[in-house]
Amino acid sequence: MGEFELIDRYFAQLGARRPDVSLGVGDDAALMNVPAGHELVACVDTLVAGQHFPHDSHADDIGWRALAVNLSDLAAMGATPAWATLALTMPALDEDWLEGFAAGLGAIATQHRVALVGGDTTRGPLTISVSLMGLVPAGSALRRGGARAGDLIYVTGWPGDAAAGLALLQGRLQGAGADRGALELKFRRPEPRVAFGARLRGIASSCIDVSDGLAADLGRLVAASGVGAVVRAAELPLSRALYALAGEARAREFALGGGDDYELLYTVPQTARNQLFQQAASAGAPACHCIGEVVAGRGVRVLGERGELPLPRGWDHFGP
Amino acid sequence: MGEFELIDRYFAQLGARRPDVSLGVGDDAALMNVPAGHELVACVDTLVAGQHFPHDSHADDIGWRALAVNLSDLAAMGATPAWATLALTMPALDEDWLEGFAAGLGAIATQHRVALVGGDTTRGPLTISVSLMGLVPAGSALRRGGARAGDLIYVTGWPGDAAAGLALLQGRLQGAGADRGALELKFRRPEPRVAFGARLRGIASSCIDVSDGLAADLGRLVAASGVGAVVRAAELPLSRALYALAGEARAREFALGGGDDYELLYTVPQTARNQLFQQAASAGAPACHCIGEVVAGRGVRVLGERGELPLPRGWDHFGP
Numbered sequence: 001m002g003e004f005e006l007i008d009r010y011f012a013q014l015g016a017r018r019p020d021v022s023l024g025v026g027d028d029a030a031l032m033n034v035p036a037g038h039e040l041v042a043c044v045d046t047l048v049a050g051q052h053f054p055h056d057s058h059a060d061d062i063g064w065r066a067l068a069v070n071l072s073d074l075a076a077m078g079a080t081p082a083w084a085t086l087a088l089t090m091p092a093l094d095e096d097w098l099e100g101f102a103a104g105l106g107a108i109a110t111q112h113r114v115a116l117v118g119g120d121t122t123r124g125p126l127t128i129s130v131s132l133m134g135l136v137p138a139g140s141a142l143r144r145g146g147a148r149a150g151d152l153i154y155v156t157g158w159p160g161d162a163a164a165g166l167a168l169l170q171g172r173l174q175g176a177g178a179d180r181g182a183l184e185l186k187f188r189r190p191e192p193r194v195a196f197g198a199r200l201r202g203i204a205s206s207c208i209d210v211s212d213g214l215a216a217d218l219g220r221l222v223a224a225s226g227v228g229a230v231v232r233a234a235e236l237p238l239s240r241a242l243y244a245l246a247g248e249a250r251a252r253e254f255a256l257g258g259g260d261d262y263e264l265l266y267t268v269p270q271t272a273r274n275q276l277f278q279q280a281a282s283a284g285a286p287a288c289h290c291i292g293e294v295v296a297g298r299g300v301r302v303l304g305e306r307g308e309l310p311l312p313r314g315w316d317h318f319g320p
Numbered sequence: 321m322g323e324f325e326l327i328d329r330y331f332a333q334l335g336a337r338r339p340d341v342s343l344g345v346g347d348d349a350a351l352m353n354v355p356a357g358h359e360l361v362a363c364v365d366t367l368v369a370g371q372h373f374p375h376d377s378h379a380d381d382i383g384w385r386a387l388a389v390n391l392s393d394l395a396a397m398g399a400t401p402a403w404a405t406l407a408l409t410m411p412a413l414d415e416d417w418l419e420g421f422a423a424g425l426g427a428i429a430t431q432h433r434v435a436l437v438g439g440d441t442t443r444g445p446l447t448i449s450v451s452l453m454g455l456v457p458a459g460s461a462l463r464r465g466g467a468r469a470g471d472l473i474y475v476t477g478w479p480g481d482a483a484a485g486l487a488l489l490q491g492r493l494q495g496a497g498a499d500r501g502a503l504e505l506k507f508r509r510p511e512p513r514v515a516f517g518a519r520l521r522g523i524a525s526s527c528i529d530v531s532d533g534l535a536a537d538l539g540r541l542v543a544a545s546g547v548g549a550v551v552r553a554a555e556l557p558l559s560r561a562l563y564a565l566a567g568e569a570r571a572r573e574f575a576l577g578g579g580d581d582y583e584l585l586y587t588v589p590q591t592a593r594n595q596l597f598q599q600a601a602s603a604g605a606p607a608c609h610c611i612g613e614v615v616a617g618r619g620v621r622v623l624g625e626r627g628e629l630p631l632p633r634g635w636d637h638f639g640p
Binding site: 026028043051077088118119124129 | 350361393438442
């Protein structure tokens with residue numbers, strides 16, 4: 001089986017069928033219809049084996065993650081995902097692997113009504129790049145740069161769980177049973193907050209997704225907004241499983257410095273709190289833990305019970 | 321310098337400034353405006369070092385190629401390119417390399433009025449994936465599947481030159497002087513036929529870009545159209561440089577089987593020939609060499625002076 005049959009077989013019909021796709025996989029490019037009154041939203045993320053997931057990860061988890069990390073970027077814009085293209089580089093044609101990869105990618109694509117509209121498959125070291133396009137009502141996208149002093153800082157879900165799950169998989173953290181399983185699942189199958197991101201339009205003053213660690217990504221948000229942030233360590237939401245396996249101090253380190261959360265970190269003017277609570281109540285997800293406040297100045301400070309805590313470094317592929 | 325400063329420094333302002341970009345590099349995703357009456361066109365192509373370009377290629381040539389191959393896909397749709405995202409995986413932070421890469425990518429982006437709106441830089445084996453988005457008047461895109469028996473088959477430019485250029489660089493073909501330089505340049509700096517592709521809207525019944533070899537890509541076009549093709553070897557346009565260095569027989573092999581041409585291969589109903597000639601005359605490019613005819617049946621046959629010639633295999637990354 002050659003490259004083209006391979007693409008046809010595994011990727012031609014992956015994800016949702018969408019009436020706004022005029023032409024999908026199989027030509028030189030795909031054709032899609034953008035509805036009036038909407039902006040096009042686009043992002044790209046790459047996964048490299050050994051960098052973004054362990055070499056022994058299951059193929060279906062890799063396929064899931066490849067789209068999940070992009071869905072999280074669109075969630076942070078308040079956008080609705082629509083169409084994806086896949087650039088897949090792999091060392092050899094392994095049909096079992098491809099079948100698993102396509103199943104994982106297809107499952108999350110279908111869940112979020114994303115159609116795979118194009119792909120390019122090449123031979124080389126395992127590298128997966130997904131480009132995701134979506135839509136947002138014109139002028140309503142969330143951005144990093146809108147936080148103002150006095151706004152409250154919120155995070156969805158349970159930051160640190162995914163990083164602890166990876167630490168368990170890699171033997172850097174010990175544990176067993178249901179707690180271990182829950183944390184590992186948070187790493188293996190991140191659930192981007194797409195629906196809740198859309199609910200934040202018109203409420204949040206700024207938003208970013210947590211991929212490189214809460215403190216580092218908050219640092220980016222406040223830098224883009226020209227403000228500072230104070231986080232109260234005691235308010236960090238720690239999951240029961242994380243607390244049980246890591247203990248409080250290490251759990252906070254995971255929550256502040258661990259990557260791969262794919263939660264939303266956002267700011268809300270105090271005047272919009274009631275709107276936020278209404279959205280959070282009907283969202284059915286752990287959607288609004290207030291962890292601190294936007295302040296004048298710059299940078300992120302984390303306050304513990306006995307004063308300021310040192311900041312963890314966020315993930316940086318080329319950092320020192 | 322970390323990953324984020326790196327992206328900012330080299331890629332934040334690359335390519336054209338476009339008023340339809342509401343938000344470019346630097347947030348979780350980019351925001352663009354699609355004008356009414358247009359379809360969105362999207363494609364992706366990956367370059368792997370040693371697969372798609374020699375390991376010792378100049379960084380600026382790699383940057384140029386990374387966008388050129390995608391521009392060629394959009395040209396084959398008759399679309400106008402607009403916005404690109406870049407997924408760059410590289411083994412280490414090499415500022416000289418990045419500067420060259422950005423210069424090459426920026427040069428061809430500016431030439432075709434493409435804005436780089438997003439990027440992801442990761443550490444790993446050198447792999448470059450560009451996603452390109454563009455626009456086409458709704459319903460007017462060229463496709464592979466529209467060729468009908470009786471249509472004439474045309475190709476732009478001088479197929480085989482780029483493959484001969486690569487053969488020269490790799491020592492599989494010998495030559496010197498201006499001919500060598502011209503062929504190497506065709507490989508190093510492909511010039512996708514974007515403007516001419518747009519002129520083919522309403523004229524060509526089908527179109528594909530030649531990336532894997534003329535015969536193989538023609539095979540894909542006729543398969544998508546449910547027809548066959550007869551190519552007359554004597555009509556293949558061979559450049560003077562290719563003829564001089566390779567001789568007639570080998571020149572034809574390069575023209576039929578060599579990849580990396582990034583020319584357009586298209587079919588035109590006989591009734592539309594005058595329209596085609598008018599467009600070609602004003603295009604100022606070697607835009608319409610008729611090389612054969614679409615026939616009923618299936619597959620590609622190449623007729624030489626003494627009967628049918630064997631078909632070369634097209635490039636297939638996972639082929640036997």
